[in-house]
Structures are given as C-alpha cells and as structure tokens.
Amino acid sequence: MALQRMFDLTGRVAVVTGAGQGMGAGIARGLAAHGAFVGVNDLFAERAESVAAAIVADGGQAVAVQGDVRDRASVAAALAATVAAGGGPIDILVHNAGIPADGFPVAKFHEHDESAWNRWMDINFTGLLNVVKEVLEPMIERRHGRIIFISSEAGRQGLSMGVSLYGASKAAGVQMCRHLALENARKGVTVNCLALGRMSAEIITDDKFMMPVGRLGSPADVAAACVYLASDEASFVTGQTLGVNGGAYTS
Template identity: 35%
Template sequence: MDAPVALVTGAGRGIGAAIAAELAGRGHRIAVCDLDGAAAFDMAGALAERHCVKTAAITADISDSAAARAAVLEADADLGPVDVLVNNAAVDVVGRFVDSDEQSWDRIIAVNLRGTIAMTRAVLDGMIERERGRIIHIASDAGRVGSSGEVVYSATKGGIIAFGKALAREVARHGITVNSVCPGPTETALLGQVAEYSQRMYEATVRAIPLRRVAQPGDIAGVVGFLASDAAAYLTGQTISVSGGLTML
C-alpha cells in the first residue's frame, strides 16, 4: 500500500512545520501548504531530505475557496489523493476587542474559520468516495475557555470546534474521523504577540501551567501524529486540549 498523503496548512513554520515533520517521520507523503510560498518550498525540501519521503510545496491563501480547492487538486496531482488533512493555518491580532476593527475581524474569520471549512470541503468528496480519511483541526484552548486580547480569534476557534463535532457525526459512516486539537500557550510567533500585548499576563499564564512550561510545537505535533494513525481509528468528534494542564475541562 502506498504511503498516506497528508496536507498540512500553515506548514511553513511553527506548529504546522512541526506537524509536517511528525507526519513525515511516520512515513506520510507531505503537501506543505502555506501562504508564504518560499517557506513552503524550503520546508518541503527539508522534509524530503531528512525523512526520505515525497513532498510538495503548495502556495495558497486558504481564505479563498477557489484557492483551497486548487491546493487539494495540486496535492492530488503531485502526491496522490489526500488521506489526512490538518487544518492548522491561522492568524490573529492581539489587542483589546474595543480597539479592533472590522478589517481585522474579517481577516481572522476568513482564514481561521472559513479557511478551515473551505479546505475541509475540498477534501471531502474524495474521502467519501474512498471511504476513509482523517481530518484534524488545530483549534485552541482560546476556543474552549476564551482568551483576553484574542476575542475574535477565540470565536473562530470555538467555531472550528463546533464545526468539527457536527461534521464528525455526518461523515463517520464513510470511515472519516474528525477531531480538534487545542493547544494552550505554545512557543510560536503568536505567543510573542501575547507577551508584547501584556508581559504581566504572559508571565501569569506560564505560572498557572501545572507542567510549568509553555508547549513546544512538537508537543502539539505528537498528538496530531496519533490522531492521523490507525491507533486513533475509533476516535472521532473529540476536542483534545494540549495545554500542560492549564485547562482541564
């Protein structure tokens, strides 16, 4: 049997890059999808060299439904049908909601929520036809419990969680699982924005984590690797917090 194909959005850096590396290490062929085409190209090359797997670099703005469909078609042409979709790409603007504007709302909603929906729709027909598939959303604990300075972002991540649960019910009969992973504070550029917004809030958050550290991208990637594997075949519609115990709901 051919190695499964995984398409990871926002895979040029951060959590997405760690997820792509985790899946490549497990033998997946990897479609590295990112708005930054140069970052996608570099990451695809590095994964191919390090893990000896076939990769493809795909440049796409997933907030555009046509671009999302084109990304899936490109992955199919270069690597084969997508078996695993990881909806990781996201944007945020950290600051008080009363200081935000509609332009920032629209972009956050378009990428985080609409982009996730568009990418998912683009892979579903093929997965249903093949009677198998894994869809993994990278949501956030902000979508479960809220996060100061990230109000619209929290709304989109909560929407992703609800979208995943509802979709899981519809597609389970086709052998497709849908789960959401919710990182807590993770060492990424976004966490840097939070620290810039309020160093005091950042430090208080870190002190509140029972494991006494923020996550590294690899901590999130390991959970995604499990969800993409046969070991998680009977797990669907779930929301998994990876937060070092910061939230325990």
C-alpha cells in the same frame, strides 16, 4: 502473533495548511516521519519550499504547495498539486493556518473596528470550510479520511487578554468539526480538533509564560497528537477536542 507497530502512515497522502513555519512545520515533519507524503501548504511559497526541502533532505516525502486558505480556488489548486505529487487522494487534512500573516492584533472587542471581524473568521472558519470542502467527498467515497483542526484554548475558555475574535473564530471551527464528525461517523472519516495552549517554536524560559507542566508547548507536541489522530489506530476517536496545553485547561 507478531507485535504490531502502531501509527504507521506509510502510503497516506497528507496536507498541512500554514506549514511554512511554527506548529504547522512541526506537524508536517511529524507526519512525514511516520511515512506520509506531505503537501506543505503556506501563503508564502518560499516558506513552504524550505520546509518541504528539509523533510526531503531528512529522508521524508513532501511537496511545497503555495496557497491561501481563505480563497477557494487557491485551496483547490494547492490540494490538486498535493494529489498529483503524492500519487493519490488526500487521506489526512490538518487545517493549521490560523494566524493572519500580517499579524495578531490583541485588543478588547470594543477597541476593534469592524474590519477586524472577518480577518479572524476568514482564516479560521472560511479557511476550514474551503479545505474540508475539497477533501471530504473523496474521503467519503473511499470510506477513509482524517480531518484535524488546530484550534486554541482561547476557543473554549474566556480570557481577558483581548483575544475574543480569535477565540470565537476558533470555537466556530470546533463546533463545525463536531457536526462533521457525526455526519460522517459511519463513512470512515474522523474529524477532531486540538486545542493548543501557549506554544512556542523557540525555547522560552521566562516563568510568567509557563504552562502548569513547567514549559511551553512545542511543534513536536502538536505533531505527536496529529500523528495519533491521523493513524488507523484512532478510528474510534471522532468529534473530540484534545487539549495540547500543558495542563492549562483541564477537562
């Protein structure tokens, strides 16, 4: 019997939210490198266009699809544009957008006013619901789908650094994914999360930031986990949260 190469995403249509830079750009490149057509979503059109153009220049298939994950109509338009350009329904959804474009306020809960509450839930939880709502029924109809939510270790451990609202919004998505996984376990749709540790798109050597393995995580680390979870070979893995954290949290 011929040896079978694994993790081939040829013919699959993927969409990655918040993929105009950072982890999302790496995820989009990783999926494209394994053969998927990728809708590169971002709030900022120019960011999405630059990542999609680089993928195409490097031999992959991608389209830029501007859209705000917090807004249902905007999400619908971005995903419809991915389907039109990719020539088929979405097989792989990675909800990666999770840090508001106007900054990441770090403060203890008692220091925040109420305006901060929805800021986090809107992008991490409502954003997840918006994108899942668009893709799930077509996935169920075709009995195939892969949904991946990019979460954070701040969503499953207590931290004193002032990220309670962020962490709680990430945890809400993780719990939603567990339910979605079991609701759809017999329908060919898997739903999993990645809990990221401290990551950087740049090389940082300052020791005080290091993860136990001796470095920070990179977009390529996240992309590798997404390629696996998006593959046909991961069909027996659902409802899980995989730590991509350099050993910062062991489970």
